[in-house]
Amino acid sequence: xxxxxxxxxxxxxxxxxxxxxxxxxxxxxxxxxxxxxxxxxxxxxxxxxxxxxxxxxxxxxxxxxxxxxxxxxxxxxxxxxxxxxxxxxxxxxxxxxxxxxxxxxxxxxxxxxxxxxxxxxxxxxxxxxxxxxxxxxxxxxxxxxxxxxxxxxxxxxxxxxxxxxxxxxxxxxxxxxxxxxxxxxxxxxxxxxxxxxxxxxxxxxxxxxx
Amino acid sequence: xxxxxxxxxxxxxxxxxxxxxxxxxxxxxxxxxxxxxxxxxxxxxxxxxxxxxxxxxxxxxxxxxxxxxxxxxxxxxxxxxxxxxxxxxxxxxxxxxxxxxxxxxxxxxxxxxxxxxxxxxxxxxxxxxxxxxxxxxxxxxxxxxxxxxxxxxxxxxxxxxxxxxxxxxxxxxxxxxxxxxxxxxxxxxxxxxxxxxxxxxxxxxxxxxxxxxxxxxxx
Numbered sequence: 230x231x232x233x234x235x236x237x238x239x240x241x242x243x244x245x246x247x248x249x250x251x252x253x254x255x256x257x258x259x260x261x262x263x264x265x266x267x268x269x270x271x272x273x274x275x276x277x278x279x280x281x282x283x284x285x286x287x288x289x290x291x292x293x294x295x296x297x298x299x300x301x302x303x304x305x306x307x308x309x310x311x312x313x314x315x316x317x318x319x320x321x322x323x324x325x326x327x328x329x330x331x332x333x334x335x336x337x338x339x340x341x342x343x344x345x346x347x348x349x350x351x352x353x354x355x356x357x358x359x360x361x362x363x364x365x366x367x368x369x370x371x372x373x374x375x376x377x378x379x380x381x382x383x384x385x386x387x388x389x390x391x392x393x394x395x396x397x398x399x400x401x402x403x404x405x406x407x408x409x410x411x412x413x414x415x416x417x418x419x420x421x422x423x424x425x426x427x428x429x430x431x432x433x434x435x436x437x438x439x
Numbered sequence: 440x441x442x443x444x445x446x447x448x449x450x451x452x453x454x455x456x457x458x459x460x461x462x463x464x465x466x467x468x469x470x471x472x473x474x475x476x477x478x479x480x481x482x483x484x485x486x487x488x489x490x491x492x493x494x495x496x497x498x499x500x501x502x503x504x505x506x507x508x509x510x511x512x513x514x515x516x517x518x519x520x521x522x523x524x525x526x527x528x529x530x531x532x533x534x535x536x537x538x539x540x541x542x543x544x545x546x547x548x549x550x551x552x553x554x555x556x557x558x559x560x561x562x563x564x565x566x567x568x569x570x571x572x573x574x575x576x577x578x579x580x581x582x583x584x585x586x587x588x589x590x591x592x593x594x595x596x597x598x599x600x601x602x603x604x605x606x607x608x609x610x611x612x613x614x615x616x617x618x619x620x621x622x623x624x625x626x627x628x629x630x631x632x633x634x635x636x637x638x639x640x641x642x643x644x645x646x647x648x649x650x651x652x653x654x655x656x657x658x
Contacts, residue, residue: 306523311522319519322451334444334448
């Protein structure tokens with residue numbers, strides 16, 4: 230398994246004149262779980278979006294490497310699995326259709342076995358052919374995990390991974406996270422004590438406010 | 440191939456939600472009906488029907504083609520696309536979708552015009568088809584990039600035609616000229632300057648859109 234690393238170099242983000250965080254430098258490496266914590270509005274989601282190249286930093290840069298290979302921003306989506314409350318799948322498709330379309334758009338074969346395994350693990354197997362429109366918020370959250378894991382990414386970014394989940398859902402997600410830790414790099418942005426207890430190191434965003 | 444998969448996803452989604460098709464169909468129906476009521480029993484000139492054809496096409500494009508990106512933004516699935524494919528794949532996929540939609544829409548409008556307006560007579564069909572083909576490509580390319588620009592704005596409905604007008608004006612003017620030539624029965628050779636203008640427009644808009652999309656999509 231190739232090591233994956235993410236290097237944050239002096240990241241600063243402003244929204245207008247408001248400083249969100251300043252001077253974050255950090256190295257994330259494979260087979261570790263990292264946490265990002267801070268109160269509401271501290272910039273947790275903004276930071277993970279910047280890491281995933283969904284947003285730009287005002288200053289500083291993010292370097293992704295798979296082994297020695299530098300990952301270009303245009304290829305980054307192939308290496309990232311992302312779960313967040315503001316990620317939405319297509320309501321007019323069934324869960325399985327969403328995954329089939331996403332695999333085809335990625336240019337990869339739809340791994341039915343892997344998908345069925347994840348559907349089972351996240352307790353969605355019987356509902357995989359239902360339209361996502363009819364899903365509860367917790368079911369949608371579980372589906373996002375399948376969406377994030379199906380292409381076997383090396384970097385997993387989970388923003389508030391257990392939001393909307395019941396106790397069984399949380400257990401399933403924690404088990405997935407522990408399993409992914411064996412080969413991949415996992416970053417969790419959360420305020421939940423139980424989520425952060427999985428992390429080896431936690432970045433406190435309150436320390437980067439000046 | 441990835442772009443084609445994105446087009447297939449959009450097409451299947453369109454068939455289920457009828458986001459753009461219903462808007463386009465209703466718009467075409469209403470505008471042509473209004474023109475027919477306004478004209479009444481008056482005999483209108485063939486040049487005027489040619490002009491009206493492109494007016495209907497322009498406004499129909501304004502009502503439906505922005506959906507490619509606006510629907511993603513409204514459903515909150517823009518980030519999902521970011522996570523699935525590179526900007527070039529997304530632009531190409533959306534462009535294929537808009538091309539199919541423009542060709543279908545303009546084909547229906549042209550057929551309706553030839554059935555409902557007796558003075559809409561094309562003497563040089565080959566010249567008209569060349570203009571039709573190049574015009575549709577130009578409309579699809581321009582509409583796709585403008586849709587990407589306005590999708591994040593709060594007043595999308597107003598901004599789209601306002602921004603499209605200056606960009607599509609040279610295209611529409613050239614298309615009007617070529618439609619007039621094809622009604623007069625001019626040869627393709629005699630209209631080569633206008634055809635060349637259309638080719639240049641398509642190439643310039645296509646290249647500029649492809650290069651700019653990366654920046655538009657990121658922020």
